[in-house]
Amino acid sequence: MEILTAKDVIFNQNLHYPSIDIFENHTTFLQGPSGCGKSTLLKLFNATLSPDQGVISYKEHDISTLNTITLRQEVLLVSQSVYLFDTSISENFDEYYRYRNLPPLSNEEKKDFLHICSADFDLTSNCMNMSGGERQRIYLAICLSLMPKVFMLDEPTSALDYETATRVLENIKSFCQENKITLIVISHDAKLTQHYADHIITLEKKV
Numbered sequence: 001m002e003i004l005t006a007k008d009v010i011f012n013q014n015l016h017y018p019s020i021d022i023f024e025n026h027t028t029f030l031q032g033p034s035g036c037g038k039s040t041l042l043k044l045f046n047a048t049l050s051p052d053q054g055v056i057s058y059k060e061h062d063i064s065t066l067n068t069i070t071l072r073q074e075v076l077l078v079s080q081s082v083y084l085f086d087t088s089i090s091e092n093f094d095e096y097y098r099y100r101n102l103p104p105l106s107n108e109e110k111k112d113f114l115h116i117c118s119a120d121f122d123l124t125s126n127c128m129n130m131s132g133g134e135r136q137r138i139y140l141a142i143c144l145s146l147m148p149k150v151f152m153l154d155e156p157t158s159a160l161d162y163e164t165a166t167r168v169l170e171n172i173k174s175f176c177q178e179n180k181i182t183l184i185v186i187s188h189d190a191k192l193t194q195h196y197a198d199h200i201i202t203l204e205k206k207v
């Protein structure tokens with residue numbers, strides 16, 4: 001069954017999404033040329049952007065009628081920018097949990113999520129001193145630990161070598177399947193897309 005849909009959506013005059021269906025508990029990859037509107041679609045799905053026309057639905061409710069904060073917690077977008085504080089990995093987890101009014105995770109739980117994302121660093125390491133790819137994986141681990149219903153990743157492996165990218169996607173996909181989380185991934189990598197997608201949506205660039 002569909003968990004997210006876009007019907008006859010137009011954004012900013014030039015982006016048109018006639019009919020997009022995202023199936024619950026499946027892994028959907030979005031592909032298409034630069035500027036065709038992949039990132040914009042994910043921002044429309046969590047109401048960061050609003051369509052000029054058309055309807056986006058989440059669990060059969062028009063998202064313009066839903067509470068935006070709750071929607072964004074359930075339909076979580078991990079953008080290409082990484083948001084981490086210049087503190088330890090452990091404190092970064094805690095800060096995100098404080099912000100959501102959730103009790104902090106145990107160290108074991110934090111390590112489990114870091115492991116899923118191939119980020120097996122010491123919890124006391126300061127994020128400030130990590131590389132771009134390391135920070136991306138730590139951020140992914142924190143976001144995944146928040147257990148969204150839909151996990152949307154905008155080029156999650158852009159800073160990773162192919163082997164690490166494969167391992168991270170493999171683990172995230174398995175975790176999402178086990179926990180009934182719907183996964184949406186934007187990727188420019190045709191090999192990764194073919195390998196991990198249950199569904200592929202190809203957006204076209206309008207001229």
Ligand SMILES: Nc1ncnc2c1ncn2[C@@H]1O[C@H](COP(=O)(O)OP(=O)(O)OP(=O)(O)O)[C@@H](O)[C@H]1O
Pocket residue numbers: 012015032033034035036037038039040041049
């Ligand atoms: N907030 C916004 N307001 C107006 N136009 C926007 C906004 N965000 C993106 N656009 C425009 O929408 C078009 C699609 O951008 P988008 O980032 O969705 O493409 P993309 O397919 O994700 O590209 P890439 O593969 O390069 O990341 C671009 O022309 C962009 O300039």
